[in-house]
Amino acid sequence: MANMTCYHCGDDCGRDKVRFDERDFCCHGCKTVYEIFTSNGLSNFYEIEAKAGNTPKEVRSKYDFLDNQEIVSKLVEFNEEGVQVINLSVPSIHCSSCIWVLENLNKLHPSISNSQVDFPKKTLRVTYSYVNFSLKGLVLMLSSIGYEPYISLDEYDKKEKRKDRSLIYKLGVAGFAFGNVMLLSFPEYFELPAGEAGVEEFWLEQYKPVFRWLMFAFSLPVVFYASQDYFISAYKGLRSKLLNIDVPIALGVLTLFLRSTVDIIFDLGSGFFDSLTGLIFFLLLGKFFQQRTYSFLSFERDYKSYFPIAVTRLNQDKSEENIQIYKVKVGDRLLIRSNEIIPVDCMLIKGSAQIDYSFVTGESQAVFKESGEKLFAGGKQLSGLLEVEVLKSVSQSYLTQLWGNSVFSKDKASAFQTLTDSIGKRFTAGVLTIATLATLFWLVYEPSMALNVFTAVLIIACPCAIALAAPFTLGNMLRIFGRQKLYLKNTNAIERLAKIDTAIFDKTGTLTTTKKDAILYEGVELTTEEIALLKTTLRASNHPLSRSLYGILQSNAIMTLDEFQEHTGKGIEGRANQHSIRIGSAGYVGRDSIQTSADTAVYVSSDDDFKGRFVFKNSYREGISTVFQSLGSSMQIGVLSGDNDGERKQLQKILPVRTQMHFNQKPEDKLQHIEHLQKEHKVLMVGDGLNDAGALAQSDVGIAVSEDINVFSPACDGILDASQFNKLSTFMELSRKSIQVIKMSFVLSLCYNLVGLYFAVTGQLQPVIAAILMPLSSISIVLFTTLMTNALGRKLNQPTN
Structure with a gap:
């Protein structure tokens, strides 16, 4: 009997051949690739050349070096808990069909969870489990379907990408x-x-x-x-x-x-x-x-798209300094607070890490790390304070990939x-x-x-x-917004921003600024030890009220917490030396029966004994009244606050008359409110990125306002520097005018084509003249x-x- 060859790869099928669609395949993998191509109108893939899926022996042997785990560790961006992330250069990417095939690699192998193509750069970012798979297997699989990646250790070491000339x-x-x-x-x-x-x-x-x-x-x-x-x-x-x-x-x-x-x-x-x-x-x-x-x-x-994340650097004298992430250097000591993103590959020095790598892999199961272990950039510390030593400087391109990771993309087309x-x-x-x-x-x-x-x-x-009008208009506007400290995820966000008819705002940390808050304490005087434990606990939190209170407490006796817990929308708890302290809402500290006042306040209990409260006299951002007057003339305005309604009268003086205000809102309440509004409106949510993560993700456009400390979250579509909050209405106006520019470009292009078609149809236009005029019209x-x-x-x- 003649040996049967695989229709996909050309290898000998042997005794375990798979028969499908009147064709022979050597394995179920080749059969699956064939099924995917044919069921999606890509059967002509096999007409390009015989044995289109063939992986020659020389190709197989060429990648034997990927069996070396030391080399693999240098190539991958992420390597933790059985998951690796690799960014591969694939020069043969050239059309929409290539994008479709490469972004459906999970159908070719169950170990691949996500694949994302960057078409202009011709790169492929793949997230896969290496338990029953490997980087070599991935590369050989890509080669077998005609997309052999380009891997060069020399270029990797030089940190330079091969230019396509x-x-x-x-x-x-x-x-x-x-x-x-x-x-x-x-x-x-x-x-x-x-x-x-x-x-x-x-x-x-x-x-x-x-x-x-x-x-x-x-x-x-x-x-x-x-x-x-x-x-x-x-x-x-x-x-x-x-x-x-x-x-x-x-x-x-x-x-x-x-x-x-x-x-x-x-x-x-x-x-x-x-x-x-x-x-x-x-x-x-x-x-x-x-x-x-x-x-x-x-x-x-790219150059302007660094996120306004301030990380806390520990100086040699143990003082803390807030610096922007692009200033972080190898060897620096950083503090990573609860819910902060780890911006660099680093070594854990102090604290117990509970890391959520879902920003990188899409898997939300926490990974626990102890002192001396390596932490990868992109992980999110879920609870407690960490002290880490920087192993690699910040890779802005890597953060940009996190910013646009398809794991978190919603259908906001x-x-x-x-x-x-x-x-x-x-x-x-x-x-x-x-x-x-x-x-x-x-x-x-x-x-x-x-x-x-x-x-x-x-x-x-x-x-x-026509095809160039939108990307050039929105791309240039994206750059202009970046210069003015509004960092949007992509051009699509500008298009959606232009359609907004309802704007919803969080209050604390968004409308208010923590830099000018006046804080008063009412209650039993705290002991020196309680103040030290309170400040240490606040040190691990990123909530705006926590940061304000941390800044005014007079204590330098920073200690190491045995336990830290943060309950979103309720409060935080710290334990050390068999003592505990709670800070948050009255109900969280065990005082449900207390008569709460109209003021914004956080309540404190020590070892389950109620002590008192810190009252915050909020200070609103400069120019906020002008922003709301401008926005109120063209859209509905609303406020969702987790605090009580103590600031209602003050807000009524600032906000338009018909503004809806909702107080005592939990994170899930905010999300549900946004979802309800979206049945009839296009909704913008502006928050501080903490308790508002769900609402930011649910809204048509979510913008997080950043001040000194920002918890970077891919849930939002943009990050606005707090100093530019008074320009929010201008940003939205320019988004709408950008769409008008695109429409004007369409009309201009149509005029070109109508005039050109007249001369072409009447035979008065030579092809070479047309060839000159066409790129000129594009230019x-x-x-x-x-x-x-x-x-x-x-x-x-x-x-x-």
Whole structure:
């Protein structure tokens, strides 16, 4: 019996072959890959080449070094509790089909829990369990489906990423060929009249065929190398039943090449090789400009997107200093409080760590660590205070990945973004229809003009400018917002912010500032030991009231807690030397029957004996009245506070008349209130990122206000520096105007296309001129959106009243 080979990978099936869909597979893994491809319209994957899923032996042996765990530990970003996270460079990512396949790797192997593609950087971030899997297995699996990753230890050590220069190479080839074809075409342009000095006869007989075939030769690398991305993208789009903007471009190029080749073979003319090479050159030139401009914007975004997280650094004299995370250096000692994110890889020095790595892996089960063990960046300390020593400096790109981790992404897709995609698809369909009708007309009226008209229509009406309007407008506005200390997760957040019609605010730590609070104590005087235990307990908490109280207590006798507990929305408890202290609501400290006043206060009990309370005289942020007056004119305003209604009268003086205010709200009450409002409204939630995490995640846009200490949470869509709170209404206004800029760009692009289509359909536009005008229209859209958003951004620099 002949040996059966696997339809997917080409290996010998052996006796344990799997038969499915009238095909043989060597294992269930190959069968699963085949099922995924065929059930999602990707069966043409196997038409690219025979044995498309084959992993050659040389590929297998090439990655034997991944059996070395020391090497693996250097490559992975995260390695804890049976879970690893790796960021791989995959150069072969080039279309939407690639993204779909790579983001569904969990269907290929059960050990893979999450995979996320960064298309511009051509990288793949994979979270997987290494209990029954390995990095080598992952790499070989990717290679088997045609996505072999690029792994270089040398580049890893240098901390440099390999630059993709393929576009520059293609632009160089197209430019070289275009120049030479134009030079060889000069005799055709300046052809002398027949019979004049015998020059025409000599030219026809001796050099014209040679020059034409030379032009053909120069066009080959342009068509089959420089323009291959357009063909691949068009083919992949059609295969996935997507009509993308590269379809008309690929058709135009193919038509020009085939028509020109037929012309010179049958001596019908010189063809359009000059137009063909010029078209591709100018297309690539426009693409290069777009790529460089967008890379510049992305760089500024990355550079400005550090989160305003202040971590507490311990100096040599044991004093505490709040510093921003990008100033953290190797060897620094940091304090990590309850609910804080660990910003760096570090070594635990003091305290018992209870780490939630769900920000990294999606798994919420806590990991317990003792002194001397390593903690990875991205973990969240659930309870108590930690002292750690920094092993690696802050990796901003890593924090950015946490910020946009798909584990925490909700379906907050903007309808406007969907409209942009929809316009692009419909526009392409319309262009193909117009091109076909115009060509049919010219075939009847003047057949020699038909090809030029068809090609010119396809080129001039490419919807590139429409596709560029939204990303450039919103990308530039994202950068401007970052400069003004509003750090949004992505451009989608701007689109959603523009649709908000209801704004809900937390009170403590959001509307109020802890820097100017006046705090009074009422009750039995606390002993020195109780004050020391109280301050030590407050030291581990990030609640705004805890931070304010911690700052005014006069005690330097910081001790090590035996136990620390924080109950969200209720209070905190610390234990040391067989003594305990509780700080929080009256009910939490065991005084349900106490007559609470209208003031904001926290109550204290020591060893279960009630002691008294600290009364806070809140100070509201500067400019808050102006913000609410501005917001109240265009949307509904509401306040959700966990405190009592003692500040109701004060808030009524600040807030618009019809503002709804709800007090004594627990975190779950806030979430439910937001959920109820979303049935009829688009809701913005502004909180401090602590008790408001659920409401921030539930809202259409969640913004966390940061002051000295911020608990970074991917639940929110943006972080606003507290010093810029008075500009909140301006940020929202500019978000709406950004959408207007996009609509204006659509209109401008449509005007370009209508004028261009008129000249193209009437046969007055040569393909090479169309090729020049198309990237120019895209460039003009980029310049228009950049200038308009920069002009809008100047409003943020104006002083607010």
